[in-house]
Amino acid sequence: MENTKKQREQKKMNALNINEEGITIHGKAGFEGMRKAGKLGAQTLDMITPHVQPGVTTDELDKLCFDFITKNGAIPAPLNYGGEGDRPPFPKSICTSINNVVCHGIPCDKKLMNGDVLNIDVTVIVDGWHGDTSRMFFVGNKPSVMAKRLVTTTYDCMMAGIEQVKPGGSLRDVGRAIQDMAEKARFGVVREFCGHGLGQVFHAAPSVLHYDDPYTTTIFEPGMFFTIEPMINVGTWKTKMLNDKWTAVTKDKKLSAQFEHSLAVTEDGFEIFTLSPKGWTKPPYD
Ligand code: MF3
Numbered sequence: 461m462e463n464t465k466k467q468r469e470q471k472k473m474n475a476l477n478i479n480e481e482g483i484t485i486h487g488k489a490g491f492e493g494m495r496k497a498g499k500l501g502a503q504t505l506d507m508i509t510p511h512v513q514p515g516v517t518t519d520e521l522d523k524l525c526f527d528f529i530t531k532n533g534a535i536p537a538p539l540n541y542g543g544e545g546d547r548p549p550f551p552k553s554i555c556t557s558i559n560n561v562v563c564h565g566i567p568c569d570k571k572l573m574n575g576d577v578l579n580i581d582v583t584v585i586v587d588g589w590h591g592d593t594s595r596m597f598f599v600g601n602k603p604s605v606m607a608k609r610l611v612t613t614t615y616d617c618m619m620a621g622i623e624q625v626k627p628g629g630s631l632r633d634v635g636r637a638i639q640d641m642a643e644k645a646r647f648g649v650v651r652e653f654c655g656h657g658l659g660q661v662f663h664a665a666p667s668v669l670h671y672d673d674p675y676t677t678t679i680f681e682p683g684m685f686f687t688i689e690p691m692i693n694v695g696t697w698k699t700k701m702l703n704d705k706w707t708a709v710t711k712d713k714k715l716s717a718q719f720e721h722s723l724a725v726t727e728d729g730f731e732i733f734t735l736s737p738k739g740w741t742k743p744p745y746d
């Protein structure tokens with residue numbers, strides 16, 4: 461069928477359509493849904509922040525987040541997510557990734573220790589829309605010089621990636637900007653995990669690589685929704701999967717950090733859905 465100008469205009473008016481690459485182009489309803497979901501995701505991280513203290517278990521953080529999310533009429537997307545083959549469904553409501561854990565750490569009864577660096581990754585489903593966001597936390601009052609440098613650089617990498625997002629821009633530039641910044645700081649960029657499209661599904665096209673990849677040819681269009689969530693390592697970028705089939709750790713056991721925002725391409729740039737209502741960006745939070 462001929463894709464006339466009139467048909468294209470008609471599609472623009474519709475709430476939703478899918479482009480040639482299988483990427484959903486969202487309309488007004490999507491933006492409204494994602495603003496609500498993104499805000500609750502960010503509020504969940506704001507809520508948990510004062511609870512991140514030495515002696516607190518990640519199970520306790522998980523329970524506080526579960527209660528907050530469900531009391532707000534939402535669903536924690538990780539809970540029972542993604543079981544297939546020999547991998548069990550994810551058993552908790554948030555991911556808690558400490559020190560050398562790259563991502564998808566499972567909350568447990570182990571206590572946080574002074575000096576730990578922690579990522580908390582929250583995904584909430586509000587009226588069917590997914591708000592996916594994570595931040596880093598310093599446990600206690602004495603992060604190492606290296607931990608501070610890693611966490612600051614990782615935040616700056618995420619923002620450098622986000623700043624590449626505008627209509628007509630290239631998804632490849634996101635990965636390139638992140639890799640450039642990380643490698644100038646002599647850190648490694650994780651390859652095995654990437655950002656993703658999202659909306660009414662948790663993980664969708666496109667894959668958002670955090671390094672330069674010549675096969676990434678997607679051009680941004682207004683209405684695309686996705687995450688940018690670089691994982692940056694002090695040492696090698698290589699990771700290892702633990703026997704639980706979820707927890708990814710650095711191969712050399714050195715520190716890893718990650719931040720994540722959910723965002724949209726807009727008519728003139730980007731809109732971040734998961735900004736902190738408290739204005740919190742990277743630690744220390746006060
Ligand atoms: N929130 C993670 C992401 O950024 C996904 C977690 S899936 C889980 O995509 F099952 F591990 F929780």
Ligand code: CO
Pocket residue numbers: 592655656687689720
């Ligand atoms: Co994500």
Ligand code: CO
Pocket residue numbers: 581582583592593594689720
């Ligand atoms: Co996430």
